[in-house]
Amino acid sequence: MNNFNTLYNLVTGPLVWLTFLVFIGGSVYKIRQLFSLVNNKEKFIYSYMSLKFSLRSLAHWVVPFATVNWRKHPVMTVMTFLFHFCLVLMPLFLTAHVTIIHEAWGIRWVTLPDGIADTMTMIVIAGALFFLIRRFTLREVRYLSVASDYVLVAIVAAPFVTGFLAYHHILNYQLMLILHILSGEIMLMAIPFTRFSHMLYAIFTRTYIGSEFGSVRHARDW
Amino acid sequence: MTNPSENKKPMVLDEGLEKGAAKLTQDRIEKTIKQVLEGETGARFKAYVETCVHCGLCSDACHVYLSLDRDPKYSPAGKVKRTIGEIIKRNGKVDAQFIKEASVVASTECNLCKRCAMYCPFGIDTAYMMLIVRRICHKLGVTPLYIQDTAHSHAATMNQMWVKEDEWIDTLQWQEEDAREEIPNLRIPLDKVGADIMYSVIAPEPKFQPHLIYDMAIIMNTAGINWTMPSEPGWDNSDMAMFTGDNELCARLKKEHFDLAARLKVKKIVMGECGHAFRSVYDVGNRMLGWRMHPFNTIHAIEFYYDLLKTGKIKIREKYKKSVTLHDPCNVSRGRGLHDKARWVINQICEDFTEMYPNREHNYCCNAGGGVVNCGPPYKIKRVTSNRVKAEQVAKTGAEILITPCHNCHSGMDDILAYYNIEMHTKFICEIINEVMVKPEEA
Structure with missing residues (x-):
């Protein structure tokens, strides 16, 4: 029991601060690093960036089935969009999470009904499973996969699996809660320093190619 | 097939x-x-x-x-x-x-x-x-040896095919002489300072396909264009250096090309039906030289034909009868969005146009582009076998003629048609225009 308390205090205390430091600090660092590369070596990129064509490109790629390739892979498309949608929104609007923030800082915002949050959690887990199975079964994906790809699927699924187990009091609640918090922290800290950084970079790669296709190539990029 | x-x-x-x-x-x-x-x-x-x-x-x-x-x-x-x-x-x-x-x-x-x-x-x-x-x-x-040889040719002669200066001028005069059988006062004006248009081609045209220069001379003369072709190095707009990774040579080539147009004080460069050369002038070489876009108003032949037909400078006597399809060259469709203009032109000059699918920006490459065909015979079989989808795509159209306004696409498609026994012939747009347009003596 004491061990649980010590662990609980660790993951909800110092590790939280470390997580925010690494996640936010790391993200800022990665984006600054990218811009410093642009400024020092590829300044020309700015002259090709176009707001209109950036938005045109983004608008097509953030809407399911709005691009040729999304339409070519309907199952992947549905899973990708559902997975990312739930992955980002559910933790931000989960009642339990908002309550913790409220208790700590006195601010709060709208929350999701627990039933919906529970479904969204299952969607994230199903999505992770889908990506994993896809990695094993599709030849073109298996060929590209490296060990870290499988680890990343595990890292992203872990907070949702443990959160789900804790919420439903399956297995040891306290252990699950601690593992849930810890795995969430690991996931956030991994974002800037793994291929999760597509969360930070996607907008830049997308808008750059969108601008090149729109204003130089006068062609669609979807 | x-x-x-x-x-x-x-x-x-x-x-x-x-x-x-x-x-x-x-x-x-x-x-x-x-x-x-x-x-x-x-x-x-x-x-x-x-x-x-x-x-x-x-x-x-x-x-x-x-x-x-x-x-x-x-x-x-x-x-x-x-x-x-x-x-x-x-x-x-x-x-x-x-x-x-x-x-x-x-x-x-x-x-x-x-x-x-x-x-x-x-x-x-x-x-x-x-x-x-x-x-x-x-x-x-x-x-690869063959493409490196073309890059060496660029470096030594400023053209891709080791064409000597006298051979180049002689070829232009030869085409001028031949074309005079059709239009007696036809000219291919060399180095005409202040002309509206400088027409530029890739070196394989004088080397292997001089009749394309002939076709363009007929079009220019019929449309009454104030044009010129340069005799000096820089006349070749092609660029294999951009594909070998020799960025410095790529920049040298484009500088020579743009400088030549500037010396001739022309208003515009019109390029022949070539895709990679257009990419070099429009998207790559200019950047190597530090220009955001091409420093000289340069248009691809598709756009030129489009303008000529739109403004009525050339008129069609009778549309081309054979069934045609269009292979969109990557460098002018995905690279410049000229696919719709190409379709408009083809529908103006041909009676029976069939699309291939996918098309426009989504068209499959001919597998010759990007310098691959220039890597030469050692890779020819690999090049055609690794583009079976292209063969299937064109065969499905059932057309007799495959139009593609790009030299590399022509070479690539000719090899594919032959290898997969597809009964279809490749043509440039200018060849068809020359066949169906109203010429001066008929006017």
């Missing part, structure tokens, strides 16, 4: 690669890789390497992957994995054999067609990654 039963993979022996690789030392390889990756790449390279989540969604974009029974090593990301991926994984410590193989991947298995950039959800530009590989191979002197 028949399906060739033998799908043999011939042993490729390329002297350029063998001899180049034999001269390499481990130290030189590592230093060169470091110099290119650290000195010449920046945010794009970093973002592309770190953003790719290995989802494989780029695969369906690639005609090579699709044609070789969806072998994953030929997908765009698969090719990156086999080249840049390995280099990064081994921290640049790769051997000469690896460089040789990377050169084959980047120079003969990717056409830099950028179709995959339209299929990657992040918009990762795999063609750019392949160009980095070609750049490393160039700096190491391990470039």
Whole structure:
């Protein structure tokens, strides 16, 4: 029991601060690093960036089935969009999470009904499973996969699996809660320093190619 | 169309690669890789390497992957994995054999067609990654022999085909003389300062297809254009250096070309029906010289024909009767969005036009572009067998004539049509225009 308390205090205390430091600090660092590369070596990129064509490109790629390739892979498309949608929104609007923030800082915002949050959690887990199975079964994906790809699927699924187990009091609640918090922290800290950084970079790669296709190539990029 | 039963993979022996690789030392390889990756790449390279989540969604974009029974090593990301991926994984410590193989991947298995950039959800530009590989191979002197020969020709003569100055001028005068049989006062004005248009072609035209210069002379004279062709070096708008990774030579070539147009004080450069040359002038060479866009108003032949037909400067006597289809060259459709103008022109001059699918920006590359056809005979069988989807795509149209306003596409498609026994003939737009337009003596 004491061990649980010590662990609980660790993951909800110092590790939280470390997580925010690494996640936010790391993200800022990665984006600054990218811009410093642009400024020092590829300044020309700015002259090709176009707001209109950036938005045109983004608008097509953030809407399911709005691009040729999304339409070519309907199952992947549905899973990708559902997975990312739930992955980002559910933790931000989960009642339990908002309550913790409220208790700590006195601010709060709208929350999701627990039933919906529970479904969204299952969607994230199903999505992770889908990506994993896809990695094993599709030849073109298996060929590209490296060990870290499988680890990343595990890292992203872990907070949702443990959160789900804790919420439903399956297995040891306290252990699950601690593992849930810890795995969430690991996931956030991994974002800037793994291929999760597509969360930070996607907008830049997308808008750059969108601008090149729109204003130089006068062609669609979807 | 028949399906060739033998799908043999011939042993490729390329002297350029063998001899180049034999001269390499481990130290030189590592230093060169470091110099290119650290000195010449920046945010794009970093973002592309770190953003790719290995989802494989780029695969369906690639005609090579699709044609070789969806072998994953030929997908765009698969090719990156086999080249840049390995280099990064081994921290640049790769051997000469690896460089040789990377050169084959980047120079003969990717056409830099950028179709995959339209299929990657992040918009990762795999063609750019392949160009980095070609750049490393160039700096190491391990470039396929045939394309390197054309680059040497560029460097020595400022044209791709070792065409001597007197041969060039003589060819123009020969075409002028021949065309006078049709239009007696026809001229191909050389070095006419202050002309409205400088017409430029790629060196294979005087070397192998002078009749295309003939066709254009007829069009220019009929339309009453104040035009000229330059006699001096810089007349050739082609650019194999941009495909070998010789960026410095690419810049030299384009400087010569733009300077020539400036010396002649022309208003506009019109380019013949070539895709890669257009890419060089419009999108690559200008950047090598520090220009955001091409510094000289330059248009591709498609746009020129479009303007001539729109303004009524050339009129059609009777539309072309045979059924035609259009292969969109990557560099002018995905590269410049001229696909709709090309269709408008073709519908003006042809009676029976059938689309192939997919088309426009989504068209499959001919597999000759990006310098692949220029890597020569050692790779010819591989080039046609790794574009089976193209053969199937064109065969489905059932057309008699395959129009494609690009030289590389012509070479690539001719080889594909022959190999897969497809009864279809390739044509340039100017050949059809010359056949169906109203000429002065009929006017």
